[in-house]
Amino acid sequence: MQLYDMPDAHGHFGIYGGVFAAETLIEAIEELRLMYEKYRNDPEFLAEFAYDLKHFVGRPSPIYYAKRWSERVGGARIYLKREDLNHTGAHKVNNTVGQALLAKRMGKPRVIAETGAGQHGVATATIAARLGLECVVYMGSEDIKRQAPNVYRMKLLGATVVPVESGSKTLKDALNEAMRDWVTNVADTFYIIGTVAGPHPYPMMVRDFQSVIGIEAKQQMQEMLGRQPDAVVACVGGGSNAMGIFYPYINDENVRLIGVEAAGLGMETGKHAAPLTANSPVGVLHGNRTYLMQDEDGQIVETHSISAGLDYPGVGPEHAWLKDSKRAEYVAVTDDEAMAAFHNLCRTEGIIPALESSHALAYAEKLAATMSPDQVILVNLSGRGDKDINTVAQLSGLTL
């Protein structure tokens, strides 16, 4: 069997990925590519990264057998990779620690980030505070309304949160604005992208930093069960938590990899954020070629998901490649299904999951029911749901 070795030297995953950036950014991207090439296998850099993941983030995150929930669902046993237990409450911090260490080595005193749910913004603000870097976070004004606690967290950590009023005022617009900042302040600024999108080397670099999730999981599953799961399930917005857990499993062909997108109000309504499941046309946005939700004129359309972190019209190029090559499967669950799974996990396991992760949980429930108790599903529980309690309360007609 041929071992997986994507992307190529120019950041292409088949026809996807690449460097589709304005000339004003090319030099900065090239500088980053060279620095990352230099450090990605540097023992000292990797040791510092590992040290921070252990002592600052609190890794390894445990794997937990959700016994009561599995029994209630009936069928396969469901295990959770507990990224919600990381410092700052989600997988996002794995990547920000890595990129911030790189920023420090490149001598950049200022970091910027885009954020949707606020988890990546918080994770960036956190590591910036620790390393003494100036931090500016761009966030759509719609998302600022939805994620007030995270906005305040970022401010407490010393970051400046800039509301983005253009376009749909969500994650994609925050990314546009962060790109504009980077173009303008390219000499002293490092752009910490939060997902496996953007121009090369970002999709590869973010995947590499996040792959600690899957590397740990493989070892932990072996220790706990003496075997690997039958299926690994993760939610996909841009797709960083999914790539992080999928990547080390890609060569293990008998492990199914399943990415769960946001079907929003339902695929048939068009109000979703599931470009892979919908088979959206291929296009170019935010520096890479991928599946993109767009209209006939190639304008990017507004997406819908209950979870701000999945509310994105594109998807990381490696997921596009994994879909086409059929190594991974992509499905979508609705807002309502995700909400139901959210409540189920709260009540049966004493874990409040993020609304993003609840999409993966919802699909795991469906899948488990079709499997037998000797089979195992591993779900990446990518974040905790404390940030979402206002949204959930609102849906239940309550104001906190």
Place this chain on the structure above:
Amino acid sequence: MSRIQTTFAALKQQNKKALIPYITAGDPHPKYTVMLMHTLVENGADIIELGVPFSDPMADGPVIQRASERALAHHVGLRSVLDMVSEFRQKDNLTPVVLMGYANPIEAMGAERFADRAKAAGVDGVLTVDYPPEECGGFVDLLRARDIDPIFLLSPTTVTARIETIIKNASGFVYYVSLKGVTGAQNLDLIEVAERVAAIRTKTDLPVGVGFGVRDAATAKAIAEIADAVVVGSRMVQTVEQSTEENVAANLAKLVAELRYAIDVVN
């Protein structure tokens, strides 16, 4: 010879520099765009740069972003922009038109279909902001096969080796972005611009246009002393934004005439 090459050759003979105003197609309303294009030409534009509205204009500052949003409110997209160029060509078969926009609308139409339609409409050059030469070899070939000039940006951060790569792919003219940042930013360093343009000239005989940050007649004049073409974008769009539908043509006419005068005084 393409219309762009003819235009630059003619200007050179008259010892003049090119004035290239930019407007976003469909701003403030699609019904005015062709009329405004003629107005630009009547008042001294040598080449028209026509912006194709895009939902996510990452390289543009707030002024051109708002223009895009105004045009998108009327559903102006690549197809209708090409129709506008066709209509413009009914009365003007001489003035080159360069489309400036982003990759995705072209990908949505299909690169070859776009190239065919652009040719049929009378488009002379295409500048695609997020298509660096490394990612658009096939597209450049499609344009060239139809005598459409692929226009590329060079920036203050473009290293020498890359200038050569870009120039190999470019024809018509090259467009030097005179400052770091998005369109409409305002910290132009004329000495640096002069040095960079001189460096570009050692690599190519293509005319060099300079834009991003040309905000008034004085800057236009200063740029005209350095470059072969002066591109004025955000200032044009700002004028559209600050005008009413009744006086937009008159205001653009006045601005272009001022710029024309300033540029011509150089010589």
